[in-house]
Amino acid sequence: MKDFKSILSDLDQRKFSPIYFLVGEKETFFVDLIADKIEETVLSEEEKAFNQSILYGKDVTIDDIVGQAKQYPMMADHRVIIVREAQSLMKTLDSLSSYVEQPQENTILVFCVKYKKMDGRLKVTKSLKKKAVYFETKPLYDNQVPQWISETLHASGYTIAPKASEMLVEFLGNNLSHIYKELEKLQHVLPKGSKITPELIEENIGISKDFNNFELTKAIGVKDEVKAQQIVSYFSQNSKNHPIVLTIAQLNSFFNKLLRYHALKDKSQNAAGRALGVNPFFVKDYSFAAQKYSMKKASQAIALIREVDMKGKGVKSNQISNGDLLKELLVKLMR
Missing domain, CATH: 3.40.50.300 (P-loop containing nucleotide triphosphate hydrolases)
Incomplete structure (x- = not known):
């Protein structure tokens, strides 16, 4: 085969x-x-x-x-x-x-x-x-899609920044047909040999380079509460493009990987990247977050995220808006 x-x-x-x-x-x-x-x-x-x-x-x-x-x-x-x-x-x-x-x-x-x-x-x-x-x-897992994007563009004479790949995956999921169409659009407007950056993704596809789940988890990881609250406020005003279920899934994935990072014996960039299933470029985000969240804090964060997930699905929510649920979660996570 x-x-x-x-x-x-x-x-x-x-x-x-x-x-x-x-x-x-x-x-x-x-x-x-x-x-x-x-x-x-x-x-x-x-x-x-x-x-x-x-x-x-x-x-x-x-x-x-x-x-x-x-x-x-x-x-x-x-x-x-x-x-x-x-x-x-x-x-x-x-x-x-x-x-x-x-x-x-x-x-x-x-x-x-x-x-x-x-x-x-x-x-x-x-x-x-x-x-x-x-x-x-066979379908690709989410963590395999950025590599596929990179290889697909490389075959056509382009390169892409790791963050730009993550932005596409976050916005389009692992739907390869949709991603391929967006990559074709970029190749139509950019000369061969170009490096696709977050700025080019924002300009040509309309995905914000500053207000997305990737930037939110990064801000939470370093406990930058001001930036995290700004992103969540943006999400609440653009809820159609930023459903809470995707944000919760991203946060849950981040803290689960952070737990795994804590348990690693070899925390070198390449080894940790392989173990976590992420581009080595992003290992530093987990390294910084590990300084802010111990294993116990990371476990507590996962419990808080699951609680918000249930409230977002209508369980004991008292009709709290999704935006307010996320703002409340940020306070509990970072203080």
Whole structure:
């Protein structure tokens, strides 16, 4: 089973396989990325008219697909058939087995399976893994996304500051499709070779470099109450873009990592970064916070955060606004 980087590299070198079987049970971005690249680059615009077909699983049968796949290309080296929404064909997929064993070498047949998991016990699954380019994507964890952003930009000739990556993840979560679209916007307006900074993120995407959860946890970590209160006030005035549930999750994650930092024997930048699952650049934030919050204080902070989480969900809240809940939490955390 190949990873998406090697698949894209082969496509760039025009090393094609007769069958690509792409599966995305929870994360579908890479499925679309590979299929779109095949659709856009294998054939010229003139060749596509007679040699490229986009099918949808709900509208065709396996026999229909195989019938088209066995046709020879017209005035081109390849035929390209992309079957989107192929999860609709799961019940009859076993009938594809004989074609998988002897595919038409001049055809590039692509199946896009989304929001479904393949049954590894099926004969066709075993055949696809052996004979085809079988790719099954798994979602990235939040702490893996900044590295993915950096690698994606590097491949296009750009670099990005660690804080800028964190801003994107905080604002867009681990939705790779949304992040990729924002990265494309940046690449359209910035010359190749540019370093993407927090200021450029703020200017071109509209995410504040000063008023976000990343800056809030940083201010709390050094007990800068004035700055933390300013950020929380900004959140209360822009609650749609700063829901309390995300702020609480970020704070809970920060203090849990701080507890782990306290317990580390090797607190060097690289070792701590690996242990905490953060960019080594941010280890200093935990080092500073460890001077302000002992293990006992960090544990108490987690208890306070969970209490606010429950109140934010309506448990014993007495209708306190989310902004006031956060302001109250800051006082308890930092005094």
